[in-house]
Amino acid sequence: MSRLTVFLVAITGLAIATAGILYVTLPAEDADYPQRSSGAALIGGPFELVQHDGNTVTNETFNGELMLIYFGFTFCPDVCPTELQIMSNALDLVGDDAEQVRPILISIDPERDTVEAMAQYVSHFHPRMTGLTGTVEQVAAAARAYRVYYERVEDPGSNAAYTMDHSSIVYLMDKEGQFITHFGPGTKPEKMAETIRSALSNG
Known part of the structure; x- marks a missing residue:
């Protein structure tokens, strides 16, 4: 495998890993929350x-x-x-x-x-x-x-x-x-x- 091929494979892997980290750590506005058995989100409660x-x-x-x-x-x-x-x-x-x-x-x-x-x-x-x-x-x-x-x-x-x-x-x-x-x-x-x-x- 040539040095250029190795370099391109490494860069591609880094890009995929970075994208995965961003996907996990950045919350989406429509992200799912844990659900109650009724299907309602487990957000809110008495205070x-x-x-x-x-x-x-x-x-x-x-x-x-x-x-x-x-x-x-x-x-x-x-x-x-x-x-x-x-x-x-x-x-x-x-x-x-x-x-x-x-x-x-x-x-x-x-x-x-x-x-x-x-x-x-x-x-x-x-x-x-x-x-x-x-x-x-x-x-x-x-x-x-x-x-x-x-x-x-x-x-x-x-x-x-x-x-x-x-x-x-x-x-x-x-x-x-x-x-x-x-x-x-x-x-x-x-x-x-x-x-x-x-x-x-x-x-």
Whole structure:
């Protein structure tokens, strides 16, 4: 086998391996989630947290509304505000029917995200945006229910001292808190709005 042939075979193998790694590690927006015996996705469940107005709420507080849920934190420099703005823009496109949708930010950084901090932060987005925080245990339970990854990462070189590494997914839940679908990072507001309208029309 010539050196050129060996080289081409090696390059081809590397390309295939790289493609395989990317396929496994990059989540698709239509990726399948684990299923319950009923066929419904194992996403969502009971939670008890504190709303940005200081009131304790549960998942049942929002029954009767679609929930648009994002897990993030107020010190997030770019990804979180970008996704929350996409959610806000999508609800603007939905128009008056947005009154039937509850956009929610659930903090993954309860140490810094106090009720006051959440109230100030969510005021920059859609008027219906609701901030939820709680104890470390309450936040962890909510994150487990939604299969959300998050981890504290020390950052001694910054004023914040640490940041949070986390998955970036927006979940759309129906009026009974059941999973409908999810949106990956950078979803167009128009697409999100279209999906919300469809969910509303289906009850």
